[in-house]
Amino acid sequence: MVLILKNNPEVKKVDELLEKITEMGLKTQVVGGASHTIIGLIGDTSHLIPEDFLHYDIVDTVQRISESYKAANRKMHPDDTIIDIGGRKIGGGTFTVIAGPCSVESEEQMKEVAADVKASGASLLRGGAFKPRTSPYAFQGLHGEGIRLLLEAKKVTGLPIVTEIMDINTLDLFADVDVIQVGARNMQNFELLKALGHSDKPIFLKRGLANTMDELLMSAEYIMSGGNNNIVLCERGIRTFETKTRNTLDISAVPILKKLTHLPVFIDPSHAAGISWMVEPISKAAIAIGADGLMIEVHNNPKKALCDGAQSLNPEQFDTLMKDIKRRVEFEGKTLA
Numbered sequence: 001m002v003l004i005l006k007n008n009p010e011v012k013k014v015d016e017l018l019e020k021i022t023e024m025g026l027k028t029q030v031v032g033g034a035s036h037t038i039i040g041l042i043g044d045t046s047h048l049i050p051e052d053f054l055h056y057d058i059v060d061t062v063q064r065i066s067e068s069y070k071a072a073n074r075k076m077h078p079d080d081t082i083i084d085i086g087g088r089k090i091g092g093g094t095f096t097v098i099a100g101p102c103s104v105e106s107e108e109q110m111k112e113v114a115a116d117v118k119a120s121g122a123s124l125l126r127g128g129a130f131k132p133r134t135s136p137y138a139f140q141g142l143h144g145e146g147i148r149l150l151l152e153a154k155k156v157t158g159l160p161i162v163t164e165i166m167d168i169n170t171l172d173l174f175a176d177v178d179v180i181q182v183g184a185r186n187m188q189n190f191e192l193l194k195a196l197g198h199s200d201k202p203i204f205l206k207r208g209l210a211n212t213m214d215e216l217l218m219s220a221e222y223i224m225s226g227g228n229n230n231i232v233l234c235e236r237g238i239r240t241f242e243t244k245t246r247n248t249l250d251i252s253a254v255p256i257l258k259k260l261t262h263l264p265v266f267i268d269p270s271h272a273a274g275i276s277w278m279v280e281p282i283s284k285a286a287i288a289i290g291a292d293g294l295m296i297e298v299h300n301n302p303k304k305a306l307c308d309g310a311q312s313l314n315p316e317q318f319d320t321l322m323k324d325i326k327r328r329v330e331f332e333g334k335t336l337a
């Protein structure tokens with residue numbers, strides 16, 4: 001339920017109202033929008049009568065939020081959420097490119113790729129240290145050493161880093177990581193989501209292979225209900241009967257999610273397609289349809305990559321693509337972060 005307040009409400013009266021709501025056993029989220037202040041009620045509001053709140057003279061209208069996701073709902077927070085990562089913005093008219101290898105493989109590789117993607121204009125560096133692989137015999141990542149190499153690359157380039165967590169017991173290793181990624185396979189690992197709700201790190205939450213948009217929003221809600229509101233959603237392709245691509249990019253997820261939630265929405269063209277030549281056309285589509293950013297896999301030597309080489313761009317391909325991305329982002333009236 002949201003209470004939309006009249007213009008310029010008295011602070012004392014707002015405080016009284018917030019206290020009353022807290023006494024009802026509910027949490028509140030106050031959002032000061034461009035035109036109105038909104039109080040969001042979080043918790044079980046099913047027994048409440050919306051009209052009762054109209055007795056408070058600062059309340060203009062009361063709206064029930066019928067969707068199960070409340071904190072993530074755009075009705076609760078009409079303006080886009082803007083996330084600040086070391087001075088770099090995500091959301092709200094900024095377009096952000098996260099780039100780097102699928103997995104961190106060596107110091108040399110990370111140094112090279114980080115310098116290259118930075119020179120081309122990426123604003124965050126990615127690299128997996130813990131890799132969710134289909135085969136237990138495939139490269140599983142360098143774990144703590146991988147995070148160390150990412151931090152080294154950050155020191156040299158200044159790029160904030162994004163890396164995936166698979167097990168909450170490793171959270172301590174992420175202390176200096178800028179953005180924690182929750183991969184498609186863990187989108188509904190609810191214990192992990194709950195724990196990340198108590199973290200102060202922005203979370204990059206990828207849609208599961210066979211999950212609906214409502215389920216993705218409920219996963220964001222798990223994190224937000226713990227108090228962490230800095231979440232980026234990412235559509236990375238879903239499982240369908242089609243075999244020409246690794247996954248089927250659900251491009252309609254962008255306008256739908258942008259309508260339903262205030263959280264930024266990214267596209268990952270690399271995992272969607274699984275083939276490097278498709279990264280460019282999908283990236284263009286993502287910009288045109290209103291995505292807030294892209295996550296792109298770039299490897300200094302894709303043929304030798306230990307993971308996802310077929311879908312990785314080499315630095316030259318990425319550089320060419322970034323020039324095009326910049327033009328298109330500006331054409332859309334946005335700024336490249």
Ligand code: PEP
Nearest residue numbers: 102183184185206236271
């Ligand atoms: C990744 O980003 O490398 C990854 C494993 O992605 P996803 O969870 O989308 O498969």
Ligand code: MN
Nearest residue numbers: 102297307308
């Ligand atoms: Mn990958």
